[in-house]
Amino acid sequence: MSLQQYKLHCPKSKRGIIFTLDAVIAMSIFLLVVIITTFYMAKAGEDKLAKINIYNAGSDALSVIDNKNLLKELDEEEIESELKNILLAKYSMRLQIRTNNDLSLDIGKQPPVGRFIGSGERFFVTKDNNFGIARFSIWEKE
């Protein structure tokens, strides 16, 4: 739009803010870019390390239980007591153990909904030479 055309179409009260309007639009775009960038940077900076640590804590606890031959014995009380000993107080863990002779053990509370749950499994052989699988779910307490 030429200056002549602008003068013809633009009301008198709105004249004289061309530069300001331009700068305000630029500032709005800049602020928008800053807000979006900050949001994505914060999202990218989420503590991935904490999530890996949660998973490792569960995997290590199950490994210690297996290395102490508690999975072989399938003693629910022993496993539960050992879990309390080795797991850091900030974590909760659920252990589901199934064997091929239909024996099943569920130890620990149900995992909460809407939170990060680390999970994994480990295979083992029982004292009766049956095959078993132990699945763990671990999460941080509130």
Added chain:
Amino acid sequence: MAKGQIAVLDLVVSVVVFLIVMTGFFIAWNSYNNRLDDSLLSNEMSLHAFQIMQQLITTPGVPGNWENNVSSLKFIGLAYSDRIIDEAKLDSLNTINYNDLKNKMNIKRFEVFILVKQGNQAVYEIGNTTKGKTIHIERGVMYKNEPSTIQVALSKK
């Protein structure tokens, strides 16, 4: 107000807004630059710490019996089997020069500290730490037939 004055006022206001935008831009640029550098360093240190820890607690090292001849050590591992720490390997770690230890772990730029605990009691420690940025990793293992924790702390010189 005369037409000429309106244009000048408009220019002044726009210049002020422009300066605010430019100042904000440079502050944001500087802040993001620092955060990006910090994040890159954290990622690098975390990756090293995780690799070192995994290597220590799940492998016996190369050669597998390096504790019998420490000079033959090519790759450090402390495991007798998966997440079971070999006492002899841990003892032999003390005979290795600290800088050689870092070289074997490929972390010349960082300081490393390894701590083994049973309950709240420290039963083994080796290495150095600094007051700079530090990454801590803790894992559960078996040591001397007891559930234990091993910690690796990697810090920037």
